[in-house]
Amino acid sequence: MNIETSKSLFAQANSYIPGGVNSPVRAFKSVGGDPIFMARAQGAYMYDADGNAYLDLINSWGPMILGHAYPPVVEAVREVLPESFSFGTPTEIEVEMAEIITRVVPSVEKVRMVNSGTEATMSAIRLARGYTGRNKMIKFAGCYHGHGDSFLIAAGSGAMTFGVPNSPGVPEGVAQDTLIAEFNNLENVSALVDANPDQVAAIILEPVTGNMGVIVPDAGFLEGLRKLCDEKGIVLIFDEVMTGFRLAVGGAQERLGVTPDLTTLGKIIGGGMPVGAYGGKREIMEYVSPAGPVYQAGTLSGNPLAMRAGHVMLSTLTNHPEIYTEIDATTEQMANGMAEIFTEKGVAHNIARLGSMFTLFFREEAVRNFEDAKACDTAAFGKFFRNMLSNGIYLPPSQFEAVFVSREVKAEQVDQFLTAVRASL
Numbered sequence: 001m002n003i004e005t006s007k008s009l010f011a012q013a014n015s016y017i018p019g020g021v022n023s024p025v026r027a028f029k030s031v032g033g034d035p036i037f038m039a040r041a042q043g044a045y046m047y048d049a050d051g052n053a054y055l056d057l058i059n060s061w062g063p064m065i066l067g068h069a070y071p072p073v074v075e076a077v078r079e080v081l082p083e084s085f086s087f088g089t090p091t092e093i094e095v096e097m098a099e100i101i102t103r104v105v106p107s108v109e110k111v112r113m114v115n116s117g118t119e120a121t122m123s124a125i126r127l128a129r130g131y132t133g134r135n136k137m138i139k140f141a142g143c144y145h146g147h148g149d150s151f152l153i154a155a156g157s158g159a160m161t162f163g164v165p166n167s168p169g170v171p172e173g174v175a176q177d178t179l180i181a182e183f184n185n186l187e188n189v190s191a192l193v194d195a196n197p198d199q200v201a202a203i204i205l206e207p208v209t210g211n212m213g214v215i216v217p218d219a220g221f222l223e224g225l226r227k228l229c230d231e232k233g234i235v236l237i238f239d240e241v242m243t244g245f246r247l248a249v250g251g252a253q254e255r256l257g258v259t260p261d262l263t264t265l266g267k268i269i270g271g272g273m274p275v276g277a278y279g280g281k282r283e284i285m286e287y288v289s290p291a292g293p294v295y296q297a298g299t300l301s302g303n304p305l306a307m308r309a310g311h312v313m314l315s316t317l318t319n320h321p322e323i324y325t326e327i328d329a330t331t332e333q334m335a336n337g338m339a340e341i342f343t344e345k346g347v348a349h350n351i352a353r354l355g356s357m358f359t360l361f362f363r364e365e366a367v368r369n370f371e372d373a374k375a376c377d378t379a380a381f382g383k384f385f386r387n388m389l390s391n392g393i394y395l396p397p398s399q400f401e402a403v404f405v406s407r408e409v410k411a412e413q414v415d416q417f418l419t420a421v422r423a424s425l
């Protein structure tokens with residue numbers, strides 16, 4: 001496969017951009033080789049700067065659930081373009097967007113739009129601290145909530161990929177207010193809460209993780225957190241930046257039947273445009289400025305261009321719930337077929353899947369937490385990733401990420417995928 005243009009672009013990019021990329025995981029550091037520069041995408045495929053086609057199993061890390069350049073989204077953006085892109089004033093489309101989100105996400109009675117998942121989680125934590133008057137927060141080792149200072153303590157995405165769980169530049173004063181618990185370990189969480197009586201403002205987690213690979217919570221884990229938070233007056237925050245509108249229209253909270261106090265969203269809700277959101281119980285959201293004292297703002301928050309793209313995405317998904325049945329079934333076929341091939345070849349593996357998200361772990365035993373994830377054979381993953389790439393399949397470039405399947409993956413693409421799996425082992 002000729003990737004000379006990508007190589008040349010990467011060399012140039014390194015002259016101007018740290019690591020040659022605008023987000024670390026894109027640099028392929030944990031899988032080896034140089035990143036591929038994409039030029040365009042359509043449906044289930046991306047095309048690189050040298051014209052090579054790839055079946056896309058990241059879909060911009062989640063947003064492209066309806067495939068790339070989904071025509072109704074493209075059309076909606078095209079219509080808005082001549083009317084300017086941003087006014088910095090309230091607009092009708094923001095009201096329509098908020099109406100959909102508050103209607104379909106069980107926990108969200110009021111919502112504030114922002115520009116990224118990081119902004120959403122940073123704001124949600126500040127809100128929980130302002131609402132409770134408490135300073136500490138509990139996150140889970142391996143969960144990633146964006147690059148806000150409070151979260152870069154055993155982060156599970158980019159930082160984890162580099163094996164550097166803490167990031168320089170995070171002040172001790174900030175880090176001491178972040179307590180780290182073990183995913184799927186209720187006793188551990190309770191112990192942290194008991195050790196910090198009346199000091200924990202929030203517990204935040206990915207309800208189904210994607211950032212240490214996919215981990216579906218043990219039965220009772222989310223319910224236990226809900227009960228603990230009710231007993232102790234702690235704000236339960238589900239970070240659904242990945243799972244929101246991915247696992248169901250109402251996200252993991254709808255699919256798993258546990259309702260948090262606040263929810264953060266991103267990715268799919270912008271349809272590929274920079275959009276994030278946080279929302280939840282009315283009494284908590286009423287603390288957000290200008291309704292209340294907790295300050296948060298954003299020049300481009302709710303801008304009409306991004307809102308139009310997001311609104312078409314969310315309208316399509318909410319009006320066609322059969323999409324979820326469809327992509328879940330396709331993903332099940334892909335995961336089961338892959339498992340069969342790995343078993344046939346005698347390669348230690350464990351596939352974790354829920355809905356249209358899955359991770360193939362290079363490890364025999366199930367992965368239930370960050371320690372388990374770290375024990376995977378990341379070198380084997382890297383080799384498999386590179387082989388799949390040369391066979392035209394674009395997997396997430398890290399063992400600690402999730403595959404996101406789009407609606408544009410049909411029987412033909414499933415066959416292409418499984419043929420590549422067989423050829424890549």
Ligand code: KE4
Nearest residue numbers: 023061116117118144145146157241242266
């Ligand atoms: P952004 O700031 O990247 O929009 O969202 C941060 C974020 C928050 N919460 C969860 C659960 C997330 O998965 C993310 C971002 N996810 C990563 C993928 N692991 C984005 C890819 C990247 O960092 O380039």
